[in-house]
Amino acid sequence: MVSQHAGQAETTDADSSALALKILVAGGFGVGKTTLVGAVSEIRPLRTEELLSEAGLLVDDTGGVDRKVTTTVAMDFGRITIRSGLSLYLFGTPGQDRFWFLWDELSQGALGAVVLADTRRLADCFPAVDYFEHRHIPFVVAVNCFTGARRHEEREVLRALDLDAGTPVVLCDARDRASGKEVLIRLVEYAGRMHTARLLDSVR
Amino acid sequence: MTEESTADGRERPGSEWYDNEAGPLVRPYAMTGGRTRPAPAGVPFDLIALVTRVPGAPGADTTVLGPEHRTLIELCRTETQSVAELAADADLPVGVVRVLLGDLVELGRVSVSRPVPPAQLPDERILREVIDGLRAL
């Protein structure tokens, strides 16, 4: 095994011209996150392992201190190559509340987030909305129009979710590539506006 | 979840599940000698940190490197890869990949770049490019 010291050069500038941007796809259980990531990118499962205590799961008596029992959590992961050296990475987070701790890492340095909502159970996306609002991460709400739940007015959703004015609400079909692309475009546009506004604020 | 699943998880991998989200109990640190974080002190590599093979570094076939190390080196042979992609393509958990990459950085085989926070993007041009790129997909 390799020695553990002498590692100041932990992070060097590998390829300073290459740029990677991160977008999160969040929302309640079964709302269409995996479907959306799959519609716009080549989707792959990504495994991350978490200590059971962190995951808020019961930890049975594990005996020795050096014994680390972990569980794997699967996330959706997709890449969209814009051009060589510029890629968009999508991460779909597990819908269950007990995996929220994963988000803290995921949301670090994220360009923005898509919060998927189902109008039949709008409340399911409240935690995601709260999360991104508190961290000032730009997000759009994408209303996944499952059959039978169509034509919910965007303004109604805006009001029901008590969103800040200006937060985009987009109707979408998570299965449809063009529709998914539109959601991402709206997010990137919005994130751009937010960043510009913040820059202006900081020089004022 | 039951007591049994913790006790037996290793003997019968894949047979115990918490639910659809949580996989079977695993102890992936066997591959990393029990280490849970990359060897060099500091922040763990971001999921979208980019990994590049160091040009001219010795090939992947030395004895210091385990098979997983070699897999990672192979995967970034053709183009720069993110940490998340390496984990997905090598079918290894992210934490394990981070540890292995720490080794490879120390050995001078790969370099890992810190992602640029969106707030520090040079200008709007990049985002414009992303939007145009998405339209053209």
Ligand SMILES: Nc1nc2c(ncn2[C@@H]2O[C@H](COP(=O)(O)OP(=O)(O)OP(=O)(O)O)[C@@H](O)[C@H]2O)c(=O)[nH]1
């Ligand atoms: N009719 C219709 N069905 C959809 C749509 N989007 C997703 N579905 C279906 O809804 C189910 C759940 O979708 P997923 O994409 O797995 O949802 P998810 O958010 O990833 O679910 P979890 O990861 O379990 O939280 C699947 O059976 C999809 O095929 C949609 O726009 N319309």
Ligand SMILES: [Mg+2]
């Ligand atoms: Mg899913």
